[in-house]
Amino acid sequence: MPQFESHFFSSLIFWEIVSFGILLFILYKYAFPGILSVLEEREKKIKDSLEQAEHHRSEAERRLKEYEAKLSAAGKEAEAILSAAKERAQRLLEENEQRLTAEAERIKGDATREIEQERRKAVQDIRTQTTELALMVAEKVVQRSLTEADQRKFADEALEALSKSYQR
Amino acid sequence: MAPSQDPLYAGLGQAVRIATDLLAALIVGGGLGWVCDVYLFDSTPWGMIGGLVLGLVAGMRNAYRSVQRWTNP
């Protein structure tokens, strides 16, 4: 194989080391820093935007949770208000009912008492008027023939009879 | 650019690698044995035989390492 002809080795080794050294120097000086920095910059940019996206996402999530919490709080509040209103209405209703019942009772009682009073008064009136009337009639009839004692006796008897008939 | 990802090329490369691992260790072992024979102990041919045997073992070790490195990097 021609590759094992050793008399070319010295020049190949020499030039290989020289050219490799030159290439290493050139790339180290002029090529790698630029490319590496672009790569790092891009990587950083990607990482940054990923981080930002993550940040946005967590922010949105936080907001959502906040809103949900608010919403549920509002719901609870509304429920509480509603139940309070219901209770109040119920109470008012019951109160009204009681009051009205009491009022009616009172009015009924008043009316009964009044009627009773009127009745008694009427009975009293009738009694006095009838007595006077009877006296007057009896006086007119008896004046001609009877003594005073007879007059009273007759009047009492008449009155007795009258009151008996009335009570019946 | 990742040529190692192509299964055909990767397999080929791996096969060639193992073969060269074995061959190189055999050459080195035999060579060292030969040096012992000729320059150190005048023990021809036992140095070379022993060197080849050791070279075979060493080659297997290196091949084993290569495969391991390949399978669980």
Add this chain to the structure above:
Amino acid sequence: MEESPLHQFELENWVPISLGGLDISINKAVVFMWIVIAVAAVLMIMAGSSRKLVPGKLQSLAEMMVDFIRSMILDTMGKEGMRFFPLIATLFLFILFSNLIGLIPGSYTVTSQIIVTAVFSFVVYGISLVLGFMLHGAKFLGILVPPGTPGWLVPLMIPIEIISQVARPVSLAVRLFANMTAGHVMLAVLFSLTIGGGLLIGWLPFAFTVAIYGLEFGIAFIQAYIFSILTCVYLGDAFHLHGHDEHAH
């Protein structure tokens, strides 16, 4: 074209130069090394100079490669490995462009020279050894005795581990060299068959040539990738003595 398929690898001195007794004559392979570094440098500088966040085609290609190497280093060595980024990236680009430029008909594949791949692999391995001793001192010799070795096995394990350690750069060099050589020999054989077969049956090897060309294109990438990832692994082993994936079951 009745010539050996190995003819394409032959070199001849075009410009004989001697540096203090050292023969550093210029030949075809040397010229193509220059072409490789020129192409790699120009493309990468062009790609690196347009620093747009939304890249063009060239820029994104170069960025893809750089990013690829970067994640390779981060995966195998972690953040501390990034100081080897220039070395590994240059190695990757050198090998990749050598492999790719070698696919152009009439050109020369620098990486099909065993000495070229050997220099790379032994330098890389030497760096990993130096790094290991610098970081761990004499404890780094512990790589020769894998943890969990029973005492009586130690005398046997040490030579085996020495061989397996030395075999690492050897196999690294041989792998790249063998892949490139085999691919180009195959292409040369198929191509000469195409020419020799004429129009009548020449299309069959021609179809093969096209298929193999596609395969070689992939292999050019894979070999550059394997070479650089193994570089990372060896350097990583020096970082992490008895690393986690080394002896895991």
